[in-house]
Amino acid sequence: MHDRLEIAVSYDLAKGYYIGIHPELRTPVVALSLAVLRKRVEERLIGEDIDIKLVLDATAERERNRRRAGDR
Numbered sequence: 001m002h003d004r005l006e007i008a009v010s011y012d013l014a015k016g017y018y019i020g021i022h023p024e025l026r027t028p029v030v031a032l033s034l035a036v037l038r039k040r041v042e043e044r045l046i047g048e049d050i051d052i053k054l055v056l057d058a059t060a061e062r063e064r065n066r067r068r069a070g071d072r
Contacts, residue, residue: 003049005053007037010060
């Protein structure tokens with residue numbers, strides 16, 4: 001059975017990267033994309049049987065939507 005870990009994600013407009021925060025990570029995880037952010041979180045929690053859910057705040061969600069619209 002997988003435990004679910006919800007990672008709070010924000011986006012830093014000035015620096016251009018996503019920031020993931022959770023007490024089990026000890027320090028914030030930063031990445032230029034959500035895919036890389038998820039991978040970095042998984043790497044920090046290696047060996048644990050956890051289902052990771054990224055919970056985006058309004059700024060991160062707007063950036064994700066902006067990037068998706070630009071891909072089309």
